[in-house]
Amino acid sequence: MSLKAIEFNQVCKQYSQSGDFVVDHVNLSINEGEFITILGSSGSGKTTLLKMINRLYEPSEGTINLFGEDIATIDPVKVRRKIGYVIQQVGLFPHMTIAQNIATVPKLLKWPQPKIKERVDELLNLVGLDPKEFKNRYPSQLSGGQQQRIGLARALAIDPKIMLLDEPFGAIDAITRLHLQDELMRLHGGLKKTFLFVTHDINEAFKLGTRVMIMNNGKVSQFDTPQSIVKNPADSFVSSLMRSSREQERFWEGLD
Amino acid sequence: MIEYALKHPDKLWKPLLQHLELLLVVMIVSLILAALLTITAMTSKPISNTMLHLFSIIYSIPSLALFALLIPITGLGKITAIVVLVIYNQYLLLRNFIAGLNDVDPSMIEAATGMGMSRMQLLFQVRVPLSTKALFSGLRLASVSTIGMATIAALINAGGLGSLLFDGLRTMNVNKILWGSLLSASLAIVTNGILIQMEKRIQNHNPS
Numbered sequence: 001m002s003l004k005a006i007e008f009n010q011v012c013k014q015y016s017q018s019g020d021f022v023v024d025h026v027n028l029s030i031n032e033g034e035f036i037t038i039l040g041s042s043g044s045g046k047t048t049l050l051k052m053i054n055r056l057y058e059p060s061e062g063t064i065n066l067f068g069e070d071i072a073t074i075d076p077v078k079v080r081r082k083i084g085y086v087i088q089q090v091g092l093f094p095h096m097t098i099a100q101n102i103a104t105v106p107k108l109l110k111w112p113q114p115k116i117k118e119r120v121d122e123l124l125n126l127v128g129l130d131p132k133e134f135k136n137r138y139p140s141q142l143s144g145g146q147q148q149r150i151g152l153a154r155a156l157a158i159d160p161k162i163m164l165l166d167e168p169f170g171a172i173d174a175i176t177r178l179h180l181q182d183e184l185m186r187l188h189g190g191l192k193k194t195f196l197f198v199t200h201d202i203n204e205a206f207k208l209g210t211r212v213m214i215m216n217n218g219k220v221s222q223f224d225t226p227q228s229i230v231k232n233p234a235d236s237f238v239s240s241l242m243r244s245s246r247e248q249e250r251f252w253e254g255l256d
Numbered sequence: 257m258i259e260y261a262l263k264h265p266d267k268l269w270k271p272l273l274q275h276l277e278l279l280l281v282v283m284i285v286s287l288i289l290a291a292l293l294t295i296t297a298m299t300s301k302p303i304s305n306t307m308l309h310l311f312s313i314i315y316s317i318p319s320l321a322l323f324a325l326l327i328p329i330t331g332l333g334k335i336t337a338i339v340v341l342v343i344y345n346q347y348l349l350l351r352n353f354i355a356g357l358n359d360v361d362p363s364m365i366e367a368a369t370g371m372g373m374s375r376m377q378l379l380f381q382v383r384v385p386l387s388t389k390a391l392f393s394g395l396r397l398a399s400v401s402t403i404g405m406a407t408i409a410a411l412i413n414a415g416g417l418g419s420l421l422f423d424g425l426r427t428m429n430v431n432k433i434l435w436g437s438l439l440s441a442s443l444a445i446v447t448n449g450i451l452i453q454m455e456k457r458i459q460n461h462n463p464s
């Protein structure tokens with residue numbers, strides 16, 4: 001039996017005492033080594049769910065365990081250093097070069113300089129940007145898609161066991177996106193790493209995910225393998241999501 | 257006026273040097289204190305609000321009154337002047353420092369926190385470098401205000417360009433009055449200019 005990497009027990013989040021549940025009594029259990037993709041309408045609570053895992057937000061109710069340990073009992077800084085996080089708004093530091101941005105966490109962990117340099121080059125190659133050309137630029141000198149790739153490289157820097165990726169490819173063109181999807185699958189490498197990947201692209205979610213989580217209004221509508229979801233959509237929201245994707249396919253076939 | 261300066265150069269540069277010395281001491285002490293207070297203020301919202309409120313009240317006391325209040329404790333002279341000017345500066349510095357540090361783009365804060373930076377790492381590696389503008393505007397405001405207010409400190413025997421001005425007023429010596437105003441105004445303009453240049457140099461290191 002594989003280890004439970006992430007568990008949610010009756011987790012709720014309200015931003016104010018009287019407010020609605022943004023995350024509503026969620027129970028989840030994610031094994032080590034899974035690649036979870038998360039789909040859902042805008043405002044359904046995907047980002048909130050991710051941020052509770054690295055304690056940027058605290059749940060209003062319920063508990064979250066990482067590898068069997070309740071994260072509320074661990075120093076948040078310790079929790080975060082073990083988790084790679086790509087934020088939805090990219091959030092590169094404008095006063096640091098690309099190399100410095102990528103080196104942020106290795107520097108916090110006091111890696112030796114040569115090791116940091118080597119790692120920066122390696123990561124830039126990985127996300128398809130030439131180290132010589134990009135290392136010494138500042139974020140403002142990059143396109144939106146290039147910035148997103150640096151955001152990904154920065155989160156991967158110390159090769160964390162858990163990665164939270166909040167729409168990391170939103171601004172990336174279709175071709176580079178396919179390349180990055182393949183790189184990400186390769187990095188995930190099957191056994192030891194656990195990825196949570198939020199996307200609005202159904203194809204991407206079903207291609208990458210070992211399991212797909214579909215969120216609607218703070219609740220998890222369905223959380224299953226792509227095959228099972230296609231075969232047995234759990235509710236009308238999931239069905240309509242599937243239908244919208246099929247309609248797109250038909251549109252393409254119509255153009256053929 | 258030029259003649260006066262040529263005849264009694266020491267009557268001009270001595271107060272100018274005194275003024276400069278007062279400015280330097282006051283700014284150094286003010287900055288150290290403000291840095292410590294800002295670091296404390298950044299740990300919690302209520303603490304920062306209380307501090308700002310307190311210093312804003314003190315700041316609203318007329319300087320002459322504050323000088324007078326302190327004379328029984330620290331006596332006449334430089335020490336009292338330094339204490340008063342440092343206290344006034346705290347409001348100008350803290351207000352700008354705290355506002356600037358809190359005004360950093362939230363997504364930057366989130367990224368840094370999410371990567372596991374501690375509060376202090378976040379402050380020094382992200383907040384401070386991203387708010388140089390506000391930090392320097394506080395510094396400039398405090399310097400210029402110190403130069404102006406230090407002239408009043410001549411009344412409690414702290415010396416400086418104020419003594420030139422008050423002497424001039426007492427003896428109706430127009431030369432002294434003119435030189436006193438001219439020198440203090442120039443000092444303020446030059447100091448401001450130097451700080452602007454320093455800020456530009458720092459900004460050039462990171463185009464953003």
Ligand SMILES: Nc1ncnc2c1ncn2[C@@H]1O[C@H](COP(=O)(O)OP(=O)(O)OP(=O)(O)O)[C@@H](O)[C@H]1O
Binds near residue numbers: 015040045048
């Ligand atoms: N800091 C906050 N304070 C108050 N309300 C918030 C906050 N962050 C998010 N919300 C609200 O919580 C709900 C869920 O937001 P969340 O960002 O988790 O959605 P999402 O699924 O990530 O959406 P998107 O796909 O647009 O990124 C939204 O209604 C949002 O307005």
Ligand SMILES: [Mg+2]
Binds near residue numbers: 046047048088166
């Ligand atoms: Mg979101």
